[in-house]
Amino acid sequence: MELYDMMSLYEILGLAGALIGIYVKLQNDLTRVKNRVYVLEQSKDEVKDLIKQMMNDIHEIKLLLARKQIDS
16 A cells, blocks of 8 residues: 555656646746747838838938939
8 A cells, every 4th residue: 555655746746846847947947938029020120110211311322313303
């Protein structure tokens, strides 16, 4: 009977250890995913700013070309 009780205790300890390990791994993965999402959101904002700047530069080029054609 004692062997059976010890086996169940070992199984319970193994299961508890596995559950704790799984929890820690999932928390690490979740933190990693949150960081990646944050970085992607930041780069998305940077790309938007670059596109806005490019559009402003294109409009300025269009105006300069229009002025050149009028002057010619």
